[in-house]
Amino acid sequence: MPPKHFFDDAVHLVDTALRSLTLTNPSLKYDADHKIIYRQHSEELESIVSIVSGGGSGHEPGFAGFVGKGFLTASAAGSIFASPSAAQVRRAIDHVPTSKGVLVITMNYTGDVLHFGMATEQAKAAGTNAQFFAIGDDVAVGRAKGGKVGRRGIAGGILVLKLCGALAELGGSLSEVYSLAQHVTSNLVSVGASLECVHVPGRANPPETHSAGIEIGMGIHNEPGNQHIEATLPELVQMMIRQLLSPEDTDRHYVHITENDQVILLINNLGGVSMLELAGIVHEVCTQLKDFGLVLVRVISGTFLTSLNGMGFSISLLKLADTGLGDGKSLVELLDFPAEAVGWAAPIQRSTWDTGMTTKTQAVAPVTKTAKQIRESTLTWGPEFASKVLRAGLTQLIAAEEEVTRLDTIVGDGDCGIGLKRGAEAVLQILSSLPTDAVASVQNIASVVEKSMDGTSGAIYSIFLSSLAHSLRELDEGPAKQVVDSKHWSIALQSSLTALNKYTPAVPGDRTLMDALVPFIDTLSSSGDIKKAAKAARDGAERTKFMQASLGRAVYVCGEGQWVGKIPDPGAWGLQEFLNGLASEF
Structure with a gap:
């Protein structure tokens, strides 16, 4: 099997990852022998409470990525998914100023609690004013199962670290910082x-621990969830919110949050979700929470506490409650307090949040021309037959999506088939409403394609179809109505091809959709036979198997020798499928 990671030595990987933090934040130092990241000593640092945290590696940016001004003072790292030793944590305490006291704080996992707790007791025995706290925020493990252990610490714990770090930077005492962690x-x-x-890098591929589906309540160390669905x-978000908020689930009802309560929302990427999908998740979660009646005073999304490359x-949710600390030290103000830590991503200033929450966004309706607003022509066609012919071509194209996608995955970026299918499905939706005006019909189709298809193919099809509508209009001799025949189509198609050549240098032989489009138009013009023209398109697409790419993404794809003679150009193949489906009705 191909490698899943660029590193196969987990020990080396953890060391280099920690070293990199001193490159991206010059205020940090690295103790390589004990895997500790800590802030450089300064007069300013001597006057505040120190906060020491840490945990197993594999949760990056947690925890070393949160060392910096306004956040943590030091962090000790264990091996992947393993707690650092008490000796490491004790050494981390030695690296930080202790005159104002030290808060040792970690997530509530047995190993972390034992090692960090032991180090705290050793520091206290040596005369250091230190307090220990374990963060537990997970509701997936209820009271019955959690028992004496309590809640696990997952991504919400980063909010605890952020707020405590801000309070310490503002001069809060050790007792105040400790109480804030509890609060x-x-x-x-x-x-x-x-x-x-x-x-995990360096380990053999693990056996499958669960079947396809979603684990709700999965922890940050590869632990299974409490529900497999x-x-x-x-549906998933609804179930997760129910676990967070439902008072009926007494086993998990740790915090009473109800309608109109103000909350801070943190959505955390477990490491393997793309930014695109994470943004979509944020939208879905916010929509459902607002429907629930919650007031989202802050929405923070990003990668904060991971499970390596976890696909989750x-x-x-942090309910706003009075901290009792006075002006400038509310939960929101502490959250907004600036921090110099590479793992913290909350760049929106408080003034922007305040303005945005008091300003109502008004949707602006797009300005589009309806079919009636498009200047009418005297060129007509039978919309029922046209709809039948187009439906046959579009249906065959949609059926070919899987094959076109497979081809494009090999020689492109894998989106050609999906884009063609999306455009075809959109056009299918308007076939029943096509007017008898042939120019208006083509123009409507061009507009739908422009809106539904993106990428290079979308642009090419949109330009070609818009030009086709214009070319047909140029053939409008009016004022008497006339039916569009094969001669009209041939002239208009040739004219559209000429227009398209202004925007793309592609010609037959370049291994593009032109290898199917040009033979189709030329054959139709010379013979007037659409079946012959469709066959010419297919033959042209077949020939692309033996062509070297001159344009498009295939130019950059390695391993050309492996697919030459086997893989046609995906764009040309998709087009010939449409044209042959269309020709089947003649």
């Missing part, structure tokens, strides 16, 4: 979900 945790709930387990994203995300 935030008591108003915090989180739950995660993942599509699959992760693979198959669901759409809206977590939702955390």
Whole structure:
């Protein structure tokens, strides 16, 4: 099997990852012998409470990525998914100023609690004013199963670290910082979900631990969830929110959050979700929470506490409650306090949030021309027959999507088939409403293609169809109505091809859709036979198997020798499928 990681030595990987933090944040130092990242000593640092955290590696940017001004003072790292030792944590305490006291804080996992707790007791025995706190925010493990252990610490814990770091930077005492950690945790709930387990660098591929589907309540160390389901994203989010908020689930009802409560929302990427999907998840979660009646005073999304490259995300809700610390030290103000830590991504200033929450967004309706607003022509066609012919071509194109996508995955970026299918499905939706005016019909189709298809293919089809409508209009001799025949189509298609050549240098032989389009138009013009023209398009697409790409993404694809003679150009293949489906009705 191909490698899943660029590193096969996990020890070397952890070391280099920690070293990199001193390159991206010059205020940090690295103790390589003990895998500790800490802030450089300064007079300013001596006057504030130090905060020491840490945990197993594999959760990046947690925890070393949160060391910096306004956040953590030091962090100790263990091996992947393993707690650092008490000796490491004790050494981390030695690296930080202790005159104002030290808060040792980690996530609530047995190994972390034992090692960080032991180091705290050793520091206290040596005369250091230190306090220990374990963060538990996960609701997936209820009271009955959690028992004496309590809630696990997952991504919501980063909010605890952020707020405590801000208070320490503002001069809060050790007792105040410790109390704040308790206060935030008591108003915090989180739950995660993942599509699959992760693979650890340097280890053999793990056996499949669960079947296809979604694990709700999956932890950050590859632990299974409390529920295995198959669901759409809206269904999944609804179930996760129910676990976070439902008072009826007394086993998991840790924080009473109800309608009109103000909350801070944190959506965390477990490491393997694309930014595109994460953004879609954020929208879905916010929509459902607002429907629930919650007031989202802050929405923060990103990668904060991962499970290596876990294909999942977590939702955390922090209910706003008075900290009792006075002006400038509310939960929101502490969250907004600036931090210099590479792992913290919340760049929106408080003034922007305040303005945005008081300004109502008004939707602006797009200005589009309807079929009646497009200047009428005297060129007509039979919309029922045209609809039947187009439907045959579009249906065959949609059926070919899987094959076109397979081809494009080999020689392109894999989106050609999906784009063609999306455009074809959109055009199918308007076939029943096509007017008798041939020019208006083509123009309507061009407009739909422009809106539904993106990428290079979308642009080419949109230009060609728009030009086809214009070329037909140029043939309008009016004022008497006339039916569009093969001569009209041949002239208009040739004219559209000429127009298209202004925007793309592609010609037959370049291994593009032109290898199917040009033979089709030329054969139709010379013979007037659409079946012959469609066959010429297919033959042209077949010939692309033996061509070297001159344009398009195939130019950049390696391993050309492996597919020459076997793989046709996906764009040309998709086009010939449409044209042959269309010709089947003649």
